[in-house]
Amino acid sequence: MPASSSQALxxxxxxxxxxxxxxxxxxxxxVLLTQYQTFQATMILLYAIALxxxxxxxxxxxxxxxxxxxxxxxxxxxxxxxxxxxxxxxxATIPIAGLVCLVIGILFGIPALRLEGHYLxxxxxxxxxxxxxxxxxxxxxAWTKGVVGIFxxxxxxxxxxxxxxxxxxxxxxxxxxALAFLFAxxxxxxxxxxxxxxxxxxxxxxxxxxxxxxxxxxxxxxxxALYTGVAGALSAVVVQFVAPDSxxxxxxxxxxxxxxxxGLGTMWGALFGAVFMVVVPNLASEISTAAPWAIYGxxxxxxxxxxxxxxxxxxxxxxxxxxxxxxxxxxx
Amino acid sequence: xxxxxxxPSQAAPPRSALLEVEHVTVRFSGxxxxxxxxxxxxxxxxxxxxxxxxAGKTTLFNCLSxxxxxxxxxxxxxxxxxxxxxxxxxxxxxxxRSFQNLALFGSMSVLENVRMGAFARARSGYLQNLFRTxxxxxxxxxxxxxxxxxxELLDLTQxxxxxxxxxxxxTQKRVEIARALALEPTMLLLDEPACGINHEEVTELAGLxxxxxxxxxxxxxxxxxxxxxxxxxxxxxxxxxFGAVIADGTPAQVQRNPDVxxxxxxxx
Ligand SMILES: Nc1ncnc2c1ncn2[C@@H]1O[C@H](COP(=O)(O)OP(=O)(O)OP(=O)(O)O)[C@@H](O)[C@H]1O
Ligand SMILES: [Mg+2]
Numbered sequence: 001m002p003a004s005s006s007q008a009l010x011x012x013x014x015x016x017x018x019x020x021x022x023x024x025x026x027x028x029x030x031v032l033l034t035q036y037q038t039f040q041a042t043m044i045l046l047y048a049i050a051l052x053x054x055x056x057x058x059x060x061x062x063x064x065x066x067x068x069x070x071x072x073x074x075x076x077x078x079x080x081x082x083x084x085x086x087x088x089x090x091x092a093t094i095p096i097a098g099l100v101c102l103v104i105g106i107l108f109g110i111p112a113l114r115l116e117g118h119y120l121x122x123x124x125x126x127x128x129x130x131x132x133x134x135x136x137x138x139x140x141x142a143w144t145k146g147v148v149g150i151f152x153x154x155x156x157x158x159x160x161x162x163x164x165x166x167x168x169x170x171x172x173x174x175x176x177x178a179l180a181f182l183f184a185x186x187x188x189x190x191x192x193x194x195x196x197x198x199x200x201x202x203x204x205x206x207x208x209x210x211x212x213x214x215x216x217x218x219x220x221x222x223x224x225a226l227y228t229g230v231a232g233a234l235s236a237v238v239v240q241f242v243a244p245d246s247x248x249x250x251x252x253x254x255x256x257x258x259x260x261x262x263g264l265g266t267m268w269g270a271l272f273g274a275v276f277m278v279v280v281p282n283l284a285s286e287i288s289t290a291a292p293w294a295i296y297g298x299x300x301x302x303x304x305x306x307x308x309x310x311x312x313x314x315x316x317x318x319x320x321x322x323x324x325x326x327x328x329x330x331x332x
Numbered sequence: 333x334x335x336x337x338x339x340p341s342q343a344a345p346p347r348s349a350l351l352e353v354e355h356v357t358v359r360f361s362g363x364x365x366x367x368x369x370x371x372x373x374x375x376x377x378x379x380x381x382x383x384x385x386x387a388g389k390t391t392l393f394n395c396l397s398x399x400x401x402x403x404x405x406x407x408x409x410x411x412x413x414x415x416x417x418x419x420x421x422x423x424x425x426x427x428x429r430s431f432q433n434l435a436l437f438g439s440m441s442v443l444e445n446v447r448m449g450a451f452a453r454a455r456s457g458y459l460q461n462l463f464r465t466x467x468x469x470x471x472x473x474x475x476x477x478x479x480x481x482x483x484e485l486l487d488l489t490q491x492x493x494x495x496x497x498x499x500x501x502x503t504q505k506r507v508e509i510a511r512a513l514a515l516e517p518t519m520l521l522l523d524e525p526a527c528g529i530n531h532e533e534v535t536e537l538a539g540l541x542x543x544x545x546x547x548x549x550x551x552x553x554x555x556x557x558x559x560x561x562x563x564x565x566x567x568x569x570x571x572x573x574f575g576a577v578i579a580d581g582t583p584a585q586v587q588r589n590p591d592v593x594x595x596x597x598x599x600x
Pocket of ligand 2: 389391
């Protein structure tokens with residue numbers, strides 16, 4: 001069909017354009033921002049990494065985790081401990097934290113995924129609930145510093161780059177987000193990404209195509225834990241502090257809400273979800289210092305009702321509306 | 333012409349069975365869905381599997397795909413027992429199937445569904461895919477080419493980029509066949525491919541099944557209620573009733589079998 005092939009080209013060109021434009025905006029952004037805004041923007045970037053991972057699991061593979069905050073916490077603690085107790089440079093701890101979470105994710109996923117249904121959701125819920133308490137245990141106190149938590153010194157920009165420490169951390173995080181985005185995009189468009197979607201849509205048929213369903217589910221869980229762990233590791237450096245109570249169940253639920261509000265099963269959904277995660281609670285506490293979470297909750301409900309396909313769905317609708325108008329005019 | 337066709341098959345040396353089903357029994361909490369089922373299918377043949385509703389035809393397919401576990405008996409493919417093979421290992425053995433009630437990947441386009449059918453033909457793993465190496469791109473190009481040929485063959489090129497869910501039932505059934513063929517299987521299992529299509533399309537389907545059997549040197553196991561279709565294209569017909577084999581032979585033999593006649597009249 002000639003129409004579809006001529007549609008495919010501008011589609012991919014439009015996507016390249018969109019990614020390029022977003023990249024340019026993200027690179028130039030710190031110039032326009034205050035120190036605190038730069039910090040917030042950095043938080044958005046690192047949450048986006050976590051949400052990319054969670055979206056692979058929930059959006060593309062159809063599994064539910066109510067406990068990804070636990071992997072965020074593990075990543076943060078690995079970095080904080082390696083930097084503070086072992087003197088390892090902060091930049092080298094990020095991939096280590098990711099790998100630790102990959103391994104824990106796979107080990108955790110193997111038994112949980114053997115069982116059908118919602119066992120994974122329940123097991124992750126348990127993990128998120130237990131982790132802050134585990135971090136406070138006396139046995140680990142030599143490393144975790146118990147309830148006190150660990151301070152991480154803020155790194156300066158290296159190689160004499162003319163950047164403030166906050167600006168440097170912004171670009172440092174942006175680098176990891178770019179990598180995370182690239183790897184996710186590569187994986188999702190290839191046979192493994194298609195297998196992940198096939199498992200979500202029709203697990204029995206996927207198996208008949210030769211897809212080892214439990215292997216890919218476990219690996220997807222591990223990979224999403226890696227992404228979230230890297231985000232957590234970055235947060236330890238950016239926030240310069242980790243403590244058990246920063247990683248309550250609340251964080252896990254926020255991740256899940258953000259990915260649904262951002263847009264399940266889309267790459268952009270992660271970025272939109274991250275913006276929501278940072279901006280809306282801030283706005284909420286500006287509106288009412290007494291009950292910010294009530295306002296946050298109401299915002300969540302409104303978003304879900306107004307945009308069942310997430311922010312990505314809304315943006316797409318607007319975008320298509322714009323690009324369709326001239327075509328309709330030409331046809332008339 | 334038809335004589336010329338039958339001579340080589342008579343002159344051909346006896347081939348070993350590609351598929352051997354031996355004493356397979358499947359029980360669902362008291363219900364005997366398959367009761368001591370035995371038959372075999374020779375390589376290159378079209379074997380029709382018939383029987384009234386609930387006879388156990390789909391259950392047998394699900395045993396072949398290893399979705400159901402049989403309580404006793406054995407299934408052998410090329411002489412190898414399927415016992416230790418997991419459900420995702422069946423594709424690698426060269427067996428592809430279509431599903432009676434459609435099991436297409438609902439969020440994907442027609443082309444993407446067909447490409448997914450070739451999943452077991454490619455080997456690239458996580459690292460290669462994360463970096464999207466040359467191997468991955470070469471695999472994808474090959475899959476793309478093959479899938480487009482299959483879309484052409486099954487007259488699906490027009491709808492290649494449409495979402496499968498938006499298509500009529502009969503078209504979706506053709507997508508199922510295309511997806512199964514994308515594996516380049518040696519054995520094709522079709523579960524009621526003629527369901528929901530009109531009379532003309534049934535004739536086309538008969539031609540298509542014969543054609544893919546010859547072109548891709550396939551062995552076909554065909555579950556179908558459409559009797560004239562089964563009887564016209566099958567080399568062998570196996571009839572099931574209440575989970576048991578009641579007839580096994582040429583279409584002419586099975587059509588004359590009193591048990592088969594009784595099963596269909598009694599069921600109606
Ligand atoms: N998963 C299952 N659990 C319980 N009973 C089942 C299951 N699958 C099939 N059955 C039963 O086994 C029997 C055989 O069903 P099957 O689907 O194999 O029949 P069929 O020959 O394919 O019929 P149809 O022509 O209607 O498709 C039926 O009585 C059915 O209800
Ligand atoms: Mg059936």
